[in-house]
Amino acid sequence: MTAIAPSILAADFSRLGDLVREVDRAGADRIHIDVMDGHFVPNLSMGSVVVKGLRPVTQKSLEVHLMVQDPGKFLEGFLTAGADRVIFHLEVEPDPRPLISRIHQAGKKAGLAFNPDKPVDEIAPFLGLVDLALCMTVFPGFGGQAFISSSIDRVRQLRELIKTHNPTCDLEVDGGIDAVTAPGVVAAGANVLVAGTAIFGAKDGPTAAVKHLADLAAHAAKSWA
Numbered sequence: 218m219t220a221i222a223p224s225i226l227a228a229d230f231s232r233l234g235d236l237v238r239e240v241d242r243a244g245a246d247r248i249h250i251d252v253m254d255g256h257f258v259p260n261l262s263m264g265s266v267v268v269k270g271l272r273p274v275t276q277k278s279l280e281v282h283l284m285v286q287d288p289g290k291f292l293e294g295f296l297t298a299g300a301d302r303v304i305f306h307l308e309v310e311p312d313p314r315p316l317i318s319r320i321h322q323a324g325k326k327a328g329l330a331f332n333p334d335k336p337v338d339e340i341a342p343f344l345g346l347v348d349l350a351l352c353m354t355v356f357p358g359f360g361g362q363a364f365i366s367s368s369i370d371r372v373r374q375l376r377e378l379i380k381t382h383n384p385t386c387d388l389e390v391d392g393g394i395d396a397v398t399a400p401g402v403v404a405a406g407a408n409v410l411v412a413g414t415a416i417f418g419a420k421d422g423p424t425a426a427v428k429h430l431a432d433l434a435a436h437a438a439k440s441w442a
């Protein structure tokens with residue numbers, strides 16, 4: 218089954234709790250929380266207080282996508298606040314093993330992300346150690362960007378590597394995922410879809426958008442399952 222991970226970056230922050238409850242009820246699998254430091258990416262977003270605030274709001278897992286230069290510095294803060302899964306970038310941790318261990322020692326899941334210009338096979342040595350590989354389908358830093366179409370081939374390549382190195386590892390995609398792009402990435406092998414604008418900016422509202430993406434993904438998954 219394909220998991221839907223709404224990215225709260227696109228949510229109306231004055232109604233954050235209610236919107237998270239809504240996507241939870243609509244069937245979202247996990248809540249994606251984008252953390253930006255103004256260094257690794259040219260934007261600032263939110264910190265561990267947001268995780269702490271959302272922890273009592275949903276039983277679904279809270280996943281933190283750290284787009285920061287020094288993820289190790291902030292790790293404990295997010296874990297203490299209630300994060301279930303912490304994803305950081307290979308670009309800033311060329312040897313990600315110590316951080317992966319720290320996350321696992323805390324009993325949480327570890328994810329490794331990489332940008333659209335990183336050769337996919339550079340993640341291969343670490344696939345056996347992580348619970349999730351995040352293939353960015355835009356350059357990180359902002360919501361609402363257009364999906365980079367060459368990502369489809371990269372997802373296909375990553376799926377092959379995951380089959381070889383760690384078949385239970387999640388393959389997540391993030392950036393420009395919507396009703397148009399979701400079927401292609403799922404057919405290529407993604408099993409977790411992050412979507413911000415397509416869910417929280419949807420004309421018909423977040424509930425309909427989560428269900429629609431899940432339906433499209435279920436249909437597309439049949440083509441490779």
Ligand SMILES: O=C(CO)[C@@H](O)[C@H](O)COP(=O)(O)O
Binds near residue numbers: 224
């Ligand atoms: O990590 C990021 C952006 O850097 C994402 O999680 C975005 O928040 C996704 O937003 P949309 O492209 O779905 O609007």
Ligand SMILES: [Fe+2]
Binds near residue numbers: 249251282391
């Ligand atoms: Fe993200």
